[in-house]
Amino acid sequence: MSTIFLSGLFVQPLTLRVEEWVGEGKLSEEDLERSLGSDARALLDHGMDRADWAPLEVVESLVALAAMQLGGETGLADWAREIALDWREREGIRELFERARSLVDGPGFLVTQLGEALLRDCRWEYEGGRAHFSVRLLGFESATPQLKALLGSLLARLVEQSAGADLDVRLAGVDASELVLFADRPGRTSFDPTSESRLFRAALVAHP
Numbered sequence: 001m002s003t004i005f006l007s008g009l010f011v012q013p014l015t016l017r018v019e020e021w022v023g024e025g026k027l028s029e030e031d032l033e034r035s036l037g038s039d040a041r042a043l044l045d046h047g048m049d050r051a052d053w054a055p056l057e058v059v060e061s062l063v064a065l066a067a068m069q070l071g072g073e074t075g076l077a078d079w080a081r082e083i084a085l086d087w088r089e090r091e092g093i094r095e096l097f098e099r100a101r102s103l104v105d106g107p108g109f110l111v112t113q114l115g116e117a118l119l120r121d122c123r124w125e126y127e128g129g130r131a132h133f134s135v136r137l138l139g140f141e142s143a144t145p146q147l148k149a150l151l152g153s154l155l156a157r158l159v160e161q162s163a164g165a166d167l168d169v170r171l172a173g174v175d176a177s178e179l180v181l182f183a184d185r186p187g188r189t190s191f192d193p194t195s196e197s198r199l200f201r202a203a204l205v206a207h208p
Helices: 008-023 029-035 038-046 056-070 073-087 093-101 106-118 145-163 198-204
Strands: 005-007 053-055 123-128 132-138 170-172 179-184
Touching (some): 005 008, 005 106, 008 038, 008 073, 056 073, 073 145, 106 123, 106 132, 145 170
Antiparallel strands (some): 123 132
């Protein structure tokens, strides 16, 4: 499988936060030299357009630097909530929210569409509907737990914002080869994925 790439949309919050820490004296030039390779340093120094893509291994060093400052995976997950709140009115994200709210398979639709915006060359498997869904990222075994925690938490918080307070989106597989996002609405019976919205379910299957 080819190398997974992450979009500038995902990378921009990392570079902006690192720049803030440097400006506040929380990170030094020596810290950057020690932690970042030349490609990651170029992203930090020159920025990255939202439509551009960076290889997973380059982004990993920025995530590791953020994890060091924020206190590991828990800190990254908390930060993901801040990023999600900042993104909800962004052009493109807002339109996805509106489309998702009108669909039976809205939560799963939103996860996969956001995943396409953040990741390239990563496969997805989906099942579910409005009351239940699970989305699995396949071939993600080379990603670190830190990057999986940040990415998965960001997707989860965005879906919760769109779907409403009664949908609790959770993560599994941060330390495994597959990252899984899943949720059930309280009080709903188990969802039979063959019983509704087959058209949208077909549209949500990952590209080969």
